[in-house]
Amino acid sequence: MSKIYESLNPPQQEAVSCTEGPLLILAGAGSGKTRVLTHRIAYLIEEKGVDPWNILAITFTNKAADEMRERVDRLVGNGCESIWVSTFHSACVRILRRHIDFLGYDNHFVIYDTDDQKSVVKDIVKRFDLDTRVYKEKALMARISQAKDRLLTADDLAKDARDSFEETAARVYREYQSVLVRNNALDFDDLIFRTVELFEKHPQVLDYYQERFKYILVDEYQDTNLAQFRLIGLLAEKYQNLCVVGDDDQSIYRFRGADIRNILQFENVFPDAVVIRLEQNYRSTAQILEAANFVIANNEGRKEKRLWTANEPGEKIRFRQFLNGFEEAEYIVGEIEKARREGEFRYKDCAVLYRTNAQSRLFEEKLLYAGIPYKIVGGINFYARKEIKDLLAYLKTVDNARDDLSVRRILNVPRRGIGDTTQARIQAYAEDMGYSFYEALRVAEEIPSMGRSLKKIEGFVNLIQTLKSKAELFSVRELLEEVIKATGYVEELQAEGTEEAESRIENIDELVSKSQAYMEAAEARGETPTLSAFLEEIALVADIDTVDNTQDYVLLMTLHSAKGLEFPWVFMAGMEEDLFPNVSYQRGGDEEELEEERRLCYVGITRAMKRLTMTSARQRMLRGDIQMHSVSRFVHEIPRDLVDLGYTVEDKNPKLSSVLPSQSPYAKMREAFRAKPYQKTASAPSPRNFGDSGKKDELDYTVGDTVRHAKFGVGKVTEIVKGGRDYEVTVEFDRAGRRKMFAGFAKLQKI
C-alpha cells in the first residue's frame, strides 16, 4: 500500500482494501467514514487499476458529493472527473435524461417540487369534488409519496386499500400520475421509481449501467428507502462490488420512508457480505462522546457498538435553562459573540441546532440585532418563493411548454386581465381536444366565447414565442433577464415600493446571479450550459448545498440538516419535552418514533467537536399560545457528572432572578441530578422533575363547571388532564369553541 493509506487505522485500512464483493461499513459518528470512502476510491484507481469511469459514489446531498469529489481529486490527481459522485436523485436524472423514452416519456421532462405536487393534488381534489376536511392535500401527498418510496403503483395501492380513504387516495394517486405524465413531469419520488422501472423493464439498459458501475459506494446508507435499496441492488447485482457505509444510530429519515432494516439486514440480503466496524471517533472530546453514548444506549433496536476516542476529555457539556425562548436566544447569541471577541471561536465554528424550523426566528432576530453574520439553512426554500417560482415558471414554459402547471401559473402573472373564467374555458377546451394547455392557448381563436380575452391571450402567446426564439441565442442568464424585462416583473415591484417588494427584488437579483454562477460552473466542468440543465440543477439543490465553508457566519439549522456536518461548538436549543422529543411521537404512541427522536439527539450531540451547549426554555410560544415545557428527557439521559449546569441565577444573573419565582431553576436542577444519579438500566426516566414549583395542588373548578377566561369568555370545562407540572384543561367556550390550555396560565375563574 502506498503511503497515503498509512494514516488510516487498521479497520479503516481494511475497509479501504476490501474492494471485491459486498461490504457493510458500520461507521460510528466521527469515525472518519468520508476519509475511508475517499481513500477507497483512490485505492481502487491507484492500486487496483480500476477505471474511474467504472465508479459510482452516492451521497446524501450535493454538498457532500462536491466535498467527496474534491477530496478524491486531492488524493488521486487527475482522472477523477469521470467518477460519478452524486446524490440518488441527480444520478437518476442523468440516467433518465438518456433513457426515459423507453418508458414513453419525453427525455425533456421537468421536475416537480413539493409545491408543484401540491398544486396538482389540489386541482384533483377539486375536480373529484372531495371533502377537503377529510381528504387533506398533505395527507394525500404523503400517501402518494409513501407508495412511491415503496415502489407501489396506484393499482397496488387500490388493491391494498382497507377503507374508503385509502381507496380515494389510490384514485387520486392514479389521476396525479396521469397528470404528471401528460405534463411530462416527474416528482422527486418518480426520479427513483422510474429509474427502477426502467431497469426492470429494460434489461439491456440495466446491463449497460451494471457494466458501467462495477464499483458502487453508498454513503448514509441507513437513510435509504426501499426504492433506493432496490435501485442499488439492481445496479450491484452483476458484480456485487457494493460498499455501503452507514450508522443505524444516525437513521433519522424514517418519516420519509427510510428503512432502517436496509442496514440491519444487509447481511441477510448479501450473505457473503463483509462487515467492518469503525468505532474510533476522531471528532469529539471524550466527554461529548460519552454523553452521546449514554443517550443512544437507551434505544433498543440497534446494533451494539462502542464508540471510543483517544481525544482529550475536554469540557463538560453545558446545560442552561431559561425562562423563555427569547432569553435562550439572547444567551446563545451572547455566548457566540463573547467567544469570537475573545478569539476563542470564529462565527463559522458555531452552529445552532434545533428541532423545528420555526425556532430559527428568535435566533435570527437576536443575531440581526447583534450584527452577527449568520445563515439559516432550510425553512422556506429560496426556490419556493413566489417571485422565484414565477420567473422559473417562465423559463420552464420556454423549456417545455407541455408543463401545464407552469403555463397556468404565469398566464396572468403579471396581471394581463385573463381571469378564472377564461382560464377554465381554455382548460376545458384543451381537455376536449386532447391538447396541452399551451397548445390550446395557441389556437385560442378556435375556442368559443373567448371575446375580449382573445387579444390578451394572443399577447401572451406572442411573448412566450418570442422568448422561445430568443432562448436559442441567449445564454441562461440573458434569457432570465429578458423575461424580467419583457414581463416588467421587477418594474411592477419597484412601483409597489414596499419593503416586501424590495426584498423580492433582492431575491430576483440573487436568482440572476445564480444563473450566472451556474453557467460558470458548467463551463468549468466542461459542459455546455443549457436552460434544461439549469432548471434541473435548481430542482435538485438542497438548502444545505449552498453553505459556503469559506465564509465566516454562524449556521442555524434543524438537527436533520446537520447530519454529516461537524462544528467546534454546537448549541442544541429547545431541549424540552414535547418539542424534542417532539410530541407527535406520543400521538403515534410509538416507541419507534421516540427512538428516532433519540437518534436525532445523538446526531446533534455528535456534531460537536470541542464544546456542546444545550439549552431549554420553561415557556415557549408554540402555534400561537404559550406552553410550559420541562427539560427534555434526553438531557436527563446524560450522566450528571458530564454536565455543567452553570452559575445559579441568584449569583450571576440578577435580570433573570427578578423575573423568576423565588426558586432558582438551576438549584432545582442540581437537586434533580443529585437526587437521581444516572443509571444505565433505567428504562423509565422521570423527565419532569425540574422545577415543579409551577404546579398547583388543586384547581378550584372541575369537569362540568362553568368558567371565565380573560380572552375567550365563558365556557364549560370538559376535561382536566394532569400534566407534568400543570393541569391541562379543556374548555368548551361559548364563543371561542374548544380550547386546551394550562391551568397555570389560563387563570380560569369558576363562576
Place this chain on the structure above:
DNA sequence: ACGTGGCCACTTTTT
C-alpha cells in the same frame, strides 16, 4: 376582474 378583510389551520423533520 381584482382587491380587501376576516377566518382558518397550522408546525416535525426534506431529497
Place this chain on the structure above:
DNA sequence: GTGGCCACGT
C-alpha cells in the same frame, strides 16, 4: 403569530 384561502364588495 403567520400565512393562505374564501367571500364579498367595487
